[in-house]
Amino acid sequence: MFPVQAGNIRRVSFATQLFPRINSSLNLETSPNLRADADHKADIDGSGGPFCGGRSRNKDLLTLFGFISDSQRGASTYAQLPLFRRSIRKLTQLVERELESVGAHEVLLPTLIPQKLWQQSKRLDRQQDALEHVYSFKDNANNELLLGPTFEESITQLMGDLDPPREQELPLLLYQTSSKFRYEPNPRFGLIRSNEFLMNDLYSFDISLDAAKRTYDLMTGVYERIFGLLDLPCLRFESDPGSIGGKYSHEYQLPVSSGEDHVIQCQSCSYSFNAEMCKQVGEDFADSSKCIKCSSQNIRRTQTLELAHTFLLSDTYSNPLKAHIKRDDGTKVNYQMGCFGLGLTRILGAGLDLYSLVPGGGVENEPANVNFIQMRWPSQVEPYKLGIVSPARRSKQFNAGSTIFIEGLTRKILESTRDVDVLIEDRDKDGIFKRLAKLQSLGIPNIIVVGQRFLHDTPEVEILSLSSSKKEYDQHWMTEDQAVDFVQRLENDK
Amino acid sequence: MFPVQAGNIRRVSFATQLFPRINSSLNLETSPNLRADADHKADIDGSGGPFCGGRSRNKDLLTLFGFISDSQRGASTYAQLPLFRRSIRKLTQLVERELESVGAHEVLLPTLIPQKLWQQSKRLDRQQDALEHVYSFKDNANNELLLGPTFEESITQLMGDLDPPREQELPLLLYQTSSKFRYEPNPRFGLIRSNEFLMNDLYSFDISLDAAKRTYDLMTGVYERIFGLLDLPCLRFESDPGSIGGKYSHEYQLPVSSGEDHVIQCQSCSYSFNAEMCKQVGEDFADSSKCIKCSSQNIRRTQTLELAHTFLLSDTYSNPLKAHIKRDDGTKVNYQMGCFGLGLTRILGAGLDLYSLVPGGGVENEPANVNFIQMRWPSQVEPYKLGIVSPARRSKQFNAGSTIFIEGLTRKILESTRDVDVLIEDRDKDGIFKRLAKLQSLGIPNIIVVGQRFLHDTPEVEILSLSSSKKEYDQHWMTEDQAVDFVQRLENDK
Numbered sequence: 001m002f003p004v005q006a007g008n009i010r011r012v013s014f015a016t017q018l019f020p021r022i023n024s025s026l027n028l029e030t031s032p033n034l035r036a037d038a039d040h041k042a043d044i045d046g047s048g049g050p051f052c053g054g055r056s057r058n059k060d061l062l063t064l065f066g067f068i069s070d071s072q073r074g075a076s077t078y079a080q081l082p083l084f085r086r087s088i089r090k091l092t093q094l095v096e097r098e099l100e101s102v103g104a105h106e107v108l109l110p111t112l113i114p115q116k117l118w119q120q121s122k123r124l125d126r127q128q129d130a131l132e133h134v135y136s137f138k139d140n141a142n143n144e145l146l147l148g149p150t151f152e153e154s155i156t157q158l159m160g161d162l163d164p165p166r167e168q169e170l171p172l173l174l175y176q177t178s179s180k181f182r183y184e185p186n187p188r189f190g191l192i193r194s195n196e197f198l199m200n201d202l203y204s205f206d207i208s209l210d211a212a213k214r215t216y217d218l219m220t221g222v223y224e225r226i227f228g229l230l231d232l233p234c235l236r237f238e239s240d241p242g243s244i245g246g247k248y249s250h251e252y253q254l255p256v257s258s259g260e261d262h263v264i265q266c267q268s269c270s271y272s273f274n275a276e277m278c279k280q281v282g283e284d285f286a287d288s289s290k291c292i293k294c295s296s297q298n299i300r301r302t303q304t305l306e307l308a309h310t311f312l313l314s315d316t317y318s319n320p321l322k323a324h325i326k327r328d329d330g331t332k333v334n335y336q337m338g339c340f341g342l343g344l345t346r347i348l349g350a351g352l353d354l355y356s357l358v359p360g361g362g363v364e365n366e367p368a369n370v371n372f373i374q375m376r377w378p379s380q381v382e383p384y385k386l387g388i389v390s391p392a393r394r395s396k397q398f399n400a401g402s403t404i405f406i407e408g409l410t411r412k413i414l415e416s417t418r419d420v421d422v423l424i425e426d427r428d429k430d431g432i433f434k435r436l437a438k439l440q441s442l443g444i445p446n447i448i449v450v451g452q453r454f455l456h457d458t459p460e461v462e463i464l465s466l467s468s469s470k471k472e473y474d475q476h477w478m479t480e481d482q483a484v485d486f487v488q489r490l491e492n493d494k
Numbered sequence: 495m496f497p498v499q500a501g502n503i504r505r506v507s508f509a510t511q512l513f514p515r516i517n518s519s520l521n522l523e524t525s526p527n528l529r530a531d532a533d534h535k536a537d538i539d540g541s542g543g544p545f546c547g548g549r550s551r552n553k554d555l556l557t558l559f560g561f562i563s564d565s566q567r568g569a570s571t572y573a574q575l576p577l578f579r580r581s582i583r584k585l586t587q588l589v590e591r592e593l594e595s596v597g598a599h600e601v602l603l604p605t606l607i608p609q610k611l612w613q614q615s616k617r618l619d620r621q622q623d624a625l626e627h628v629y630s631f632k633d634n635a636n637n638e639l640l641l642g643p644t645f646e647e648s649i650t651q652l653m654g655d656l657d658p659p660r661e662q663e664l665p666l667l668l669y670q671t672s673s674k675f676r677y678e679p680n681p682r683f684g685l686i687r688s689n690e691f692l693m694n695d696l697y698s699f700d701i702s703l704d705a706a707k708r709t710y711d712l713m714t715g716v717y718e719r720i721f722g723l724l725d726l727p728c729l730r731f732e733s734d735p736g737s738i739g740g741k742y743s744h745e746y747q748l749p750v751s752s753g754e755d756h757v758i759q760c761q762s763c764s765y766s767f768n769a770e771m772c773k774q775v776g777e778d779f780a781d782s783s784k785c786i787k788c789s790s791q792n793i794r795r796t797q798t799l800e801l802a803h804t805f806l807l808s809d810t811y812s813n814p815l816k817a818h819i820k821r822d823d824g825t826k827v828n829y830q831m832g833c834f835g836l837g838l839t840r841i842l843g844a845g846l847d848l849y850s851l852v853p854g855g856g857v858e859n860e861p862a863n864v865n866f867i868q869m870r871w872p873s874q875v876e877p878y879k880l881g882i883v884s885p886a887r888r889s890k891q892f893n894a895g896s897t898i899f900i901e902g903l904t905r906k907i908l909e910s911t912r913d914v915d916v917l918i919e920d921r922d923k924d925g926i927f928k929r930l931a932k933l934q935s936l937g938i939p940n941i942i943v944v945g946q947r948f949l950h951d952t953p954e955v956e957i958l959s960l961s962s963s964k965k966e967y968d969q970h971w972m973t974e975d976q977a978v979d980f981v982q983r984l985e986n987d988k
Binding site for chain 2 (some may be wrong): 018066071074077078079080081082085088103105106107108109110111112113114117126133135137138139141145147154157158160161162163174178179181183185195196
């Protein structure tokens with residue numbers, strides 16, 4: 001008997017698609033929450049602020065299609081449902097694979113941090129309101145604790161407790177992927193700004209500032225590669241290290257109209273700059289009317305969303321927390337550190353905001369030419385790589401043996417690939433067109449439809465594959481063997 | 495150039511083995527912390543209580559060998575270092591693979607839980623001191639929150655918000671693997687009882703109590719298979735559902751002298767029973783002098799440690815939280831639920847306590863015949879499956895090309911296996927015997943030594959593989975091809 005659930009294959013079932021009760025009669029064409037106003041400025045989730053065009057759709061999309069639930073009213077957090085977990089896992093694996101490729105190692109630091117550690121590091125001196133957005137409390141024995149939003153102190157204290165490596169073993173790169181906590185009096189934008197979120201944070205340790213700068217450049221390359229793999233065209237800006245501290249820092253900003261930040265992009269020389277960069281050349285960002293590089297007045301202000309932030313910390317933490325390493329001549333020096341953070345839940349939310357298609361609502365200033373809502377994911381992190389649309393029960397194809405054909409095809413695909421996961425859409429009540437629309441709505445990038453030509457002497461299936469713009473699906477007819485080849489190539493291209 | 499770090503291969507380096515500063519001159523033979531007294535009752539970690547023989551060695555072992563760090567003094571939590579993360583990941587994957595094989599799906603519920611949800615569920619009524627061991631606090635907007643130690647309310651509220659599945663899609667099994675929090679005024683036993691720990695918890699949803707019982711039996715089989723794969727001989731006992739509530743519950747207890755619980759094992763009929771089972775037949779556990787099944791007086795009291803707990807919840811949570819499903823006749827009924835929890839960090843700690851070997855200290859009542867401390871892991875979750883010991887620099891084997899040989903052998907192994915990970919021990923300062931002892935100390939179950947016979951006309955390597963008792967290594971000499979075959983078989987046996 002063909003396994004209903006085994007490893008990389010799932011049939012569409014309730015458990016992979018947990019629909020919110022309110023959308024039980026899901027109508028992809030007319031869901032009012034997701035229709036933006038004609039001027040694209042509708043405050044669709046009631047969260048629009050002065051810097052928000054009101055087009056952050058990720059929460060509504062993810063809720064509508066059963067990826068997350070905000071059932072836990074009162075804590076401003078989201079439950080991640082099975083389909084969402086698939087995308088988050090793929091994103092986490094992609095990020096960790098890239099980090100390990102440059103020699104990083106995984107750790108897991110405690111979420112509970114003694115508040116006095118933040119006093120020792122002088123963070124609470126440097127920034128009076130450092131705890132304003134932090135959950136802090138006393139346990140029953142009156143110990144002051146906080147829920148870690150960031151872990152510079154924790155990792156530095158750890159390194160101070162461990163035998164230092166030899167110089168040739170540096171840089172030491174330690175990362176973790178874990179839930180982080182930040183108290184938001186006014187949580188909004190769905191996954192973009194919630195009280196509990198998944199973050200990948202990496203900390204680097206070197207023996208000199210020059211070496212730490214080289215490590216910083218190495219990690220900059222890794223982050224650029226990660227955003228490249230995801231097809232998220234982030235801009236990198238110098239920024240104020242702020243309360244984290246250190247020598248300098250950079251932020252990775254995705255131009256998307258749901259963004260909270262503003263940057264200026266020069267239409268003449270393509271240079272992009274932010275408020276911090278304006279300040280450094282004595283310009284005022286709010287009033288700036290020309291490019292700070294080429295002086296062209298052909299500039300455009302763009303809303304952007306921060307997806308990552310990197311800091312050259314120097315010894316901001318290793319000095320007060322006494323984390324030392326020995327030079328060859330025996331002298332002790334402070335570790336020279338860097339820290340690097342990627343917001344994982346935020347990356348998925350921002351990617352959905354950037355690429356998803358809504359009828360009439362448009363997508364990033366271009367009206368979307370779609371008849372129904374279609375999620376679009378950053379590349380490589382779709383919940384399934386491949387969908388298969390089964391024909392309706394009692395259709396001609398069904399009577400001609402489509403079920404056995406699909407099982408055989410799926411088996412061949414799973415045997416000849418390693419990471420391709422398959423979602424078979426065969427829910428009883430729907431016909432072939434509605435089933436196809438469902439998979440397109442989920443943003444599945446490759447879909448095999450067992451349609452009319454399955455009845456030909458040499459049966460063929462239709463393959464829909466998402467174009468690189470993520471707007472339309474390209475269509476091809478293929479024999480079974482060609483379809484298997486096509487899927488194998490998907491994996492090799494990855 | 496051969497990659498130093500790539501996927502499944504790691505050279506022994508500082509980053510995989512972060513040693514605590516205090517043990518910088520690590521002496522495997524004489525580390526005083528780990529030598530138990532002659533009567534095996536030494537309170538080696540200062541944590542011995544009335545139910546503790548004082549032999550919980552996991553914290554000392556894990557700290558000594560750089561798996562965890564308690565650098566964060568004051569919060570009674572541990573940082574997990576790279577070697578430990580490898581074991582935890584393997585354990586998590588093993589557990590999740592077994593859960594998915596019966597159709598379970600992953601979710602991730604928020605750690606922050608509004609306290610009022612625990613009022614709605616009547617948990618706070620059922621148990622006056624329900625919050626005694628829970629971190630609870632108010633956020634800056636005066637919302638009462640708690641850090642989830644368990645998630646019956648959260649998952650039930652979620653299901654109440656979602657469209658129910660059709661009856662034929664049941665049982666619905668939802669699991670998560672995440673950090674849980676429990677306030678312990680007196681944390682002890684290392685990983686066994688700490689304030690923050692990794693747990694895998696699964697919740698089941700059915701339409702009738704009979705169906706929920708069948709699901710409970712299904713999950714019982716899954717748990718027994720998991721403990722079988724790990725070679726942890728757990729006993730299963732009926733227990734008091736306590737504050738979780740429900741119809742009945744069972745706990746999985748590992749007989750280990752560091753355990754906090756006591757059971758009686760009949761030496762005549764092999765029946766095991768606990769205090770709860772004594773109570774049910776009107777016996778007093780503390781005074782019991784005979785088997786409650788066969789009445790034999792040949793009984794033995796054993797200390798045990800709880801590694802898992804399962805509950806048939808019935809509608810204890812779905813009734814107050816209004817989580818309903820419809821029968822075919824249209825009537826609404828409460829979900830019939832079960833919940834199932836595995837303590838992941840605790841499983842590793844208990845396995846280490848059970849199997850690790852300490853000179854003179856003995857292991858579970860038998861003196862260990864070892865000259866140096868050797869960690870032993872539950873099966874399948876060792877930090878590396880295979881170690882390779884390189885001969886010392888400037889040895890005869892080294893001069894005969896051992897480095898190139900090892901690189902070629904490693905490449906063949908990685909190309910012909912999928913999940914085997916390799917740790918190459920080639921630290922400059924050590925000779926071949928000390929290198930071998932290091933890998934044995936880490937509990938690496940298979941070790942290839944490039945020793946004397948590497949110089950033969952047909953070079954051979956020595957293979958040490960851990961016996962099923964986990965006490966000694968069996969030794970064999972093999973050619974390169976035989977060694978590759980041997981490693982391939984390891985993977986197939988898994």
